[in-house]
Amino acid sequence: MAREATRPNGGKQSRIQTENRALIMQAALDVFSTDGYRGATVDRIAERAGMSKTNLLYYYPSKEEIYRSAIEQTVEAWLDPFDAIDPDGDPIEELRRYITVKLKMSDENPEASRLFANEVQRGAPLVGEFLSTRLKALVDEKVAVIRTWIDEGRLAPVDPYHLIFTIWATTQHYADFEVQVQAILGKQAKKPGFSEQVAHAVLSILLNGIRPR
Amino acid sequence: MAREATRPNGGKQSRIQTENRALIMQAALDVFSTDGYRGATVDRIAERAGMSKTNLLYYYPSKEEIYRSAIEQTVEAWLDPFDAIDPDGDPIEELRRYITVKLKMSDENPEASRLFANEVQRGAPLVGEFLSTRLKALVDEKVAVIRTWIDEGRLAPVDPYHLIFTIWATTQHYADFEVQVQAILGKQAKKPGFSEQVAHAVLSILLNGIRPR
DNA sequence: TCTAAATTTGACCAGCTAGTCAAGAATTTT
DNA sequence: AAAATTCTTGACTAGCTGGTCAAATTTAGA
Structure with a gap:
């Protein structure tokens, strides 16, 4: 009870809290993205974050809550550039920008990409509903935009859904299969x-x- | 010792052995591909295979051995169609065939795709060496073929390595992100x-x- | 059918797992 | 500086984990 639900100050975090939560999130991203939810251990996350397991559980009440927090953070960052695709922009330029941003995200934060991939491969127990509601709605919206572009002859007549999947697949591949890419391309x-x-x-x-x- | 190394008959498997090993491999594919190596439990694999854990461990001496076996099986199936890309064939036709076969594999055996993806995302502790030796060599070989095709003007001048990665990414996406694809496309x-x-x-x-x- | 080999299982163990608890140390507030 | 609060930890627990073992059951060959 007197754990972390209690916020004597109006929801604001202390310096130590902010620091430690950030450390925990980064460690959680590392461990969950390589070992998966079931394979990850709180001990390992704590070790990576440089604190005792007990202390970690002072900031997040349970393993599941750490995971949920890491996933939510990742998903939000995901949505932004997709949402930013502008119906009034030049089709090729818009898609080029989206692909470039996604590749940059894969390059700079591959752990987040792998965390999300792992969650989906597990059957999306946590984000399943998000996928079929909010993400689906957003995708449908962008599909309509792409259709307009195609009708106007500003884009080749490809299936918009599969175009989006293809972009997701290729851009995330460089994060999710980083080890394979490096093994084949070398230094x-x-x-x-x-x-x-x-x-x-x-x-x-x-x-x-x-x-x- | 008297476990499974002993093969009184010259390496041939009995009917029961063949059946049970197949059951175990399918169960292992299911469990490892969703829960990952660390997250999977021998109990769960045994339950899925419809036998006791003790009996499962009679056929495979350890969890790691079950995993190794499942991975090896998967990797071999992977290599075949890639290896089959014919330098003397028509470039577009060869790539079309390869893409089609890989998509079919994703459709028919998504668990195998997810198992391999999981292994690579984990840092490829088991297949790491395979990736940087045998697979790299095979890829280099096909890259040379693609380069020839490009030089002959029979293919657009794209980076052969990234072309291969793009094909892998897109075709496996439909297995690895099956849940996401279904959430967005519906029935x-x-x-x-x-x-x-x-x-x-x-x-x-x-x-x-x-x-x- | 009889017997030897192959198959199957329950009981068991040591180590790991998520999470609790009470007490001590550090920090902030007064 | 004292008090109140926040932060940190070691010791602990119940349940799960991979794996062993000896005994029972089933199967196949003569």
């Missing part, structure tokens, strides 16, 4: 300009296709 | 002709791109 995958190279290659394929021109 | 994702629809859409995007023509 060049760690060089500075790599993410730009990826962006260029992916954009080239998705925008122009592979048929000779 | 149409379960209709008979769905996998053909996916194949058509994905091929259209990858072959022709999304730029208006």
Whole structure:
């Protein structure tokens, strides 16, 4: 009871609270994204966060709550750039920007990508409802935009749903299969300009296709 | 010792052995692919396979051995169609066939795809070496083929490595993110002709791109 | 059918798991 | 500086985990 529900000050967090919650979230992202929900242990998250398990459980009441928090954080960051696709913008430019942003996210925060992938692969016990309500609605909205673009002849006549899936798949692949990409490309995958190279290659394929021109 | 290494008959399996090993492998695929290696329990696999844990451990000596076996089986099935890409065939036709086969595999055996994805996301503790040796060599070989095709003007000038990654990403997405795809597409994702629809859409995007023509 | 081998199981164990509790240490407020 | 609050921890528990063992049951070969 006197755990963390009690907020003597009006919901504001102390310096220590802010710091520790951030440490815990980063550790949780690391551990959950590699070991999955069932495979992760609170002990391991605490160790990674540099504090005792007891102390960690002072900030988050249970393993499930840590997980929920990490997932929610991830999902929100996901939605933003997708939502930002502008119906009034130039189709190719809008999609190019979206793909670029997603690739950047995969590059900078691959753990979040893997955490979400893991959740979905598990059958989405937590985000299942989110997927079929809020995300579906948002996707339907963007699909309508893409359809308009196609009708206006500003985009090739492709199935909008599968176009979105294809973009998601390719951009997240570089985070989710990071180890495989690195195993195949070797050290060049760690060089500075790599993410730009990826962006260029992916954009080239998705925008122009592979048929000779 | 008198466990399963002993094969009084020259390595041949009895009817019961063949049956049970198959049951165990299917159960292992199901459980490992959803819960991951660490999250999966031998109890759960045994329950799914319809036998006692003790009996399961009579056929496979440890959890790790069950996992290894399931992974190896999966990896082999993976390699076949990739290896079958024919340097002497028509480039577009060869890639179309490869994409189609991979989509079919995702459709028919999504658990295997998720198992492999999970292994790689975990950092590929088991297949790491395989990735950087055998798979890398095979990929390098096919990259050379693609380069030749491009030089001959029979394929658009795209980065062969990223082309391969793009194909892997898109085709496996429909297995790994099955739940998400179904949440967004609703019941149409379960209709008979769905996998053909996916194949058509994905091929259209990858072959022709999304730029208006 | 009889027997040897193969299969199956319940009871069991040591180590790990999520979470509790009460008490001590650090910090903030007065 | 004292008091109140917040933060931190070691010791503990009940249940789960992978794996063992000896004994029972089933199957197949002569």
